[in-house]
Amino acid sequence: MVRPGGRSARVQAAVHTAVRELTAELGRDALTVPLIAQRAGVTPSTVYRRWGDLQELLSDVAVERLRPETAPQDHGALADDLATWAEQFLDEMSSPAGRAYVRDALLGDPDGSNAGQCSAYAAEQIGVILTRATERGERTPDVESVMDQVVAPLMYRLLFRPQGLDTAYALRLVTEALGATGPGGAA
Structure with a gap:
């Protein structure tokens, strides 16, 4: 222990x-x-x-560095909160340091636990945003839907097709994810 x-x-x-x-x-x-x-x-x-080994150490350090330091900003509306978060997420992950941390987190992760921890960080942040929106009376998608519709495509593009990956793409993903909440949603 x-x-x-x-x-x-x-x-x-x-x-x-x-x-x-x-x-x-x-x-x-x-x-x-x-x-x-x-x-x-x-x-x-x-x-x-x-x-x-060195790679597992670098992976552990990367996971720690990828941990968000603060709660997501509250702009008073789900669309604004999630758009701001997605822009910051993309900016951090696509920076040279962010790309190196993502690479290291995945390379030294034989059992998938580091990737799971990184995913949990994003899910926690999204959960905070969605909880705030629900408390304001906004209709929200669930955390897994946002992970699937916003985070997953951003990470896929970051890792495998980074060309054309920009803020407009991230904002389009957010708009599409929120549009799926239906009438009365935040879209």
Whole structure:
């Protein structure tokens, strides 16, 4: 059992910090487990025991970096909230750093848990937006529908067909997803 705030948490924080610092200083391609361990003040065996290999470590760091830092903005209407969120999501994920984090999160994810965590982050954010809209009396789609109609196409295009991926595309996806809520919806 891992104690929150115990040695395990300190090691994770030190190693994650070392990865971020070394990536900024030397570039991702120069990273090695011994280099990261030295910067973090741990032994390479500690890194290998906890993460298995460099790619799994980079994946873990990427998942942490992809975690949203704040709740989605509240603009007073579902269409505005979801459009703003989709624009920011696309901007973050399509940036060079975002693309690298997505790549790392997926490459070091043998059991799919990191991808699941990244998906959960998006679903949580969408859930907040939809809950606010419901509380305002707006008709809303469910979280899974928005994931399928907005997030999934954005991620597919980001990974496999990035040309032409822009804000207009993201906004079109949001409009189409909200149009499916029917009469009285936010569309």
